[in-house]
Amino acid sequence: MTSQFSDLVEFGWSAFFDTQLEPDDLDSTVPARVMAVHRGGLSVVGPAVDTLIPPFVATPDDEETTATVGDWLLLDPTTYRPTRILERKSLFKRRAAGTGRTLQLIAANVDTVFIVSSCNQDFNIARLERYLVLVREADVTPVIVLTKADLTEEPEDFTRAAVKFLPGLLVEVLDSRNPDSVACLAPWCTSGQTVALVGSSGVGKSTLINTLIGAERIATQGIREDDDRGRHTTSGRALYRLPVGGWLLDTPGMRELQLANVRSGIDDVFADVVVLAGECRFSDCRHETEPGCAVLAAIESGTLEADRLKRWRKLAAEEAHNSGSLAERRANDRAFGKMVKTVVREKRQHNRE
Numbered sequence: 492m493t494s495q496f497s498d499l500v501e502f503g504w505s506a507f508f509d510t511q512l513e514p515d516d517l518d519s520t521v522p523a524r525v526m527a528v529h530r531g532g533l534s535v536v537g538p539a540v541d542t543l544i545p546p547f548v549a550t551p552d553d554e555e556t557t558a559t560v561g562d563w564l565l566l567d568p569t570t571y572r573p574t575r576i577l578e579r580k581s582l583f584k585r586r587a588a589g590t591g592r593t594l595q596l597i598a599a600n601v602d603t604v605f606i607v608s609s610c611n612q613d614f615n616i617a618r619l620e621r622y623l624v625l626v627r628e629a630d631v632t633p634v635i636v637l638t639k640a641d642l643t644e645e646p647e648d649f650t651r652a653a654v655k656f657l658p659g660l661l662v663e664v665l666d667s668r669n670p671d672s673v674a675c676l677a678p679w680c681t682s683g684q685t686v687a688l689v690g691s692s693g694v695g696k697s698t699l700i701n702t703l704i705g706a707e708r709i710a711t712q713g714i715r716e717d718d719d720r721g722r723h724t725t726s727g728r729a730l731y732r733l734p735v736g737g738w739l740l741d742t743p744g745m746r747e748l749q750l751a752n753v754r755s756g757i758d759d760v761f762a763d764v765v766v767l768a769g770e771c772r773f774s775d776c777r778h779e780t781e782p783g784c785a786v787l788a789a790i791e792s793g794t795l796e797a798d799r800l801k802r803w804r805k806l807a808a809e810e811a812h813n814s815g816s817l818a819e820r821r822a823n824d825r826a827f828g829k830m831v832k833t834v835v836r837e838k839r840q841h842n843r844e
């Protein structure tokens with residue numbers, strides 16, 4: 492289904508947003524996308540607008556309603572003040588370390604994430620699964636991209652390994668420096684599409700971004716030092732237009748995604764284990780020594796790899812730990828808030844007496 496709002500598609504609009512518009516929205520408001528987040532405001536661009544507006548929060552006590560890069564806004568046509576943030580197709584967010592409250596929105600409305608790894612020692616199934624969990628938790632489509640195909644004799648070995656361990660996933664193998672090689676990613680980069688990248692340092696993300704954009708816009712490791720001393724450091728949270736029509740989101744925040752509150756992401760990536768666990772005789776089966784355990788039976792019969800179960804246990808334990816401490820931290824914050832209020836009230840009372 493193609494969107495009827497063709498002049499918006501150029502900015503990444505897709506059919507998902509059509510249904511959110513009321514009949515007179517296009518007469519009374521100006522749709523625009525947040526293309527970059529700067530310290531002082533938001534760069535918003537659409538068919539009829541290209542301007543900088545102050546930061547915007549739709550519901551003041553709900554951090555999740557803060558406009559972030561990738562968001563679609565409806566603006567007042569004269570003041571450019573946002574009247575609405577359209578419902579997001581996907582959202583990446585994280586909690587700032589050390590504080591219970593501060594939610595950081597990293598990016599909205601990303602359609603596809605390229606999970607980048609290289610055809611060398613960086614290639615690691617556990618790491619790929621970890622990224623998969625984060626990407627699936629955000630409701631985004633993952634594509635595994637294996638770089639440095641030119642540095643190995645048998646790049647197919649890596650594809651085969653990825654397909655074996657991560658069945659059903661799309662895997663592309665390429666040389667990030669070579670536009671012809673990178674062309675295999677074009678289907679995810681066309682009009683109406685927004686893509687982002689995750690992966691460890693050194694795997695070739697910046698190189699791949701440069702090749703996709705078709706210009707030396709982003710510093711690769713080799714020239715980063717020069718860039719640090721140089722004048723043009725970008726805010727680092729921006730969408731870049733791709734020659735094939737889509738948008739590429741580049742933000743350092745993607746590197747800091749945490750494995751907290753990602754239960755549904757884990758269930759999604761380990762759906763095979765979840766299905767098996769549902770067939771165990773006891774609903775609280777820990778898949779260790781229990782009779783009638785379908786998970787252990789699957790390992791016994793070879794349909795489930797013992798290593799995959801191990802990796803699932805590790806991620807699940809980590810997510811439980813992180814989410815638990817976050818919940819505790821938030822509860823502590825609430826308790827502290829109440830305590831402060833009580834002390835203030837008592838003090839007032841005391842002063843009055």
Ligand SMILES: Nc1nc2c(ncn2[C@@H]2O[C@H](COP(=O)(O)OP(=O)(O)O)[C@@H](O)[C@H]2O)c(=O)[nH]1
Pocket residue numbers: 638639640641642665666667668690691692693694695696697698699710711712713
């Ligand atoms: N041979 C080869 N080198 C690559 C490839 N991709 C990246 N590199 C090199 O690997 C180094 C790290 O790349 P960079 O893009 O900075 O990685 P990042 O940390 O993920 O952004 C640079 O020296 C790149 O030139 C590739 O596909 N093939």
Ligand SMILES: [Mg+2]
Pocket residue numbers: 696697698710711712
């Ligand atoms: Mg880089």
Ligand SMILES: [Zn+2]
Pocket residue numbers: 768771772776777778779781783784785786787
């Ligand atoms: Zn079991």
